[in-house]
Structures are given as C-alpha cells and as structure tokens.
Amino acid sequence: MDKAICALCDVRVRLGGFEFGPITHTLSRGVTSLLGANGAGKTTLMQTIVGSRKPSGGSISVGGDTKATVGFLPQDFAAPGHVRVTDYLRFIAWARSSRKSAISANRVAEALERVNLADKAHERIAHLSGGMVRRVGIAQALLTNSDVVILDEPTVGLDPINRAEVRALIHEIGADSAVLVSTHLSEDIADFNAGVLVLDEGRVLFDGTVAGLVATSGAQAVSGPGVEHAFVELVQGQRK
Ligand SMILES: Nc1ncnc2c1ncn2[C@@H]1O[C@H](COP(=O)(O)OP(=O)(O)OP(=O)(O)O)[C@@H](O)[C@H]1O
16 A cells, blocks of 8 residues: 555634544545545645644644645636736746745646646636636646645536546646545545545545445445445435
8 A cells, every 4th residue: 555645633623612633544645535525624634734824733744744835726716817828827926936936937837738738838727618617726726846746626517527537637636745635525525536535514524435435325336326325325324
C-alpha cells in the first residue's frame, strides 16, 4: 500500500453550536471519493484540509508538514469571462507565489497541458464550454504542484461527455497525487472505484473501498446503482 501523504487526526470544526467531526483519515496516492448527503460536511472537511477553515481540534499534516500547500477546486469555482485563460492562470500563479517559492510561467503551461487545454490558452474564458471552464478550475488547483489535490464536486452540472473527460483527468492526477473528490454522482464513484469516505452529520460512516461499500448491501459488482443503494442503506440505517 502507498504511504500516507495527508494525515487527518481527530479533526474537529466548530460550526455555530455544532461541532463537526472528529475525523481521522489518511490520504495516499490515488483517488478517494468523498460521499455524503447534503449538509453531511464534505465541503467543511475539504475547506479545513486546504486551510480556509480553522479546526477547533486535532491535526492535519501533508507530507509531514502542517503548513504545506494543497491544490483546491472550490464547489463554486468561477473565473472572469473577459480574461484569457493563460492570463487568468498567470495571475493566480503570481497571487500564490512568494519570495521563497515563485510559480513560473512554465508551470502555467504545464497545468494547461495536463488538463488538455493548451490549444485554448489564448481564448477568453467566456468563450469556453462549461466542461472547459471546470478544467481551467482544475488547472489552477494544479499550479502549486501539490501532492494533495482537493476537488469539490468537479463533475456537477456537466453533460455525460464532459463528465467522462473530467473523470479521466482525475484518474490521471491520481496517478501522481492524493486526490480527494466530493460528488453526489454514484456513477463517478463507481468509475473511480478506489477509496471512499462516507460522511453523515459531520461523522465518518464508512472508510474503505468502493467495492467494500457496495458489499455492505450484499452486492458483488461495483456499479453506479450499487453504490447508490449501499449509500442510501448506510445513511438510513444510521438515522433509524
Ligand atoms: N458557519 C456555520 N455555522 C453553522 N453551521 C454551518 C456553518 N457552515 C456550515 N454549516 C452547516 O454545516 C453542515 C455541513 O455543511 P457542508 O457545506 O460542509 O455540507 P456538504 O456535505 O458539503 O453539503 P452539500 O452536499 O449540500 O454541498 C451544513 O448543515 C451547514 O448548514
């Protein structure tokens, strides 16, 4: 088994009067799907890993470093339509650079290659399809060349062709990095067919593989409907 790249230990987050967690989980190279009903805490967990929410307890380390940079595609990713793709990514690269570690123009070109948008580098963002804009969002998440990439609902709202392209891209990113992907689409989870973390009301309900999740409802083969059935049974069983 690959060694842990990101380790979460007893992570808790205070949300008004409610405390999310504790979550203990490790992410290794490959894709892990994050699953949960609306309000289960998927975005909260992702925002906490990337550092935009402060945990009220526990610890998060990436490659042994508690302040490492993590690539992130937020759920509500949007980019200014009048700006050209390369100019947008160069601006993000500049904004994320520091005196000690500058993100080079080469890194922008590499990120565009990785998301298969090199031929759209000089296009205005408003002229791209929804699937291409999502890939621009993934490109900005790859600029920091992080070992951990967090993608909040990267396939939502895409047609089946664009969804399959984004899934293929996520598989490729998972070959080098630990990728955590939240999605409500059981078809995505069956396609990733790797690790899965199921949350409910801020707690871990299941931590294992997609095959293991499907097996909880007695099914043998991994499929979209099989994932959905197992997920519904798991959550409803917990709430009884
Ligand atoms: N600042 C806050 N104060 C109180 N409650 C909050 C706060 N932020 C989030 N919550 C609540 O915490 C819960 C978790 O929200 P979160 O957005 O993480 O869920 P989610 O699993 O990503 O949902 P969805 O699938 O709808 O995107 C929700 O019930 C939300 O209303």
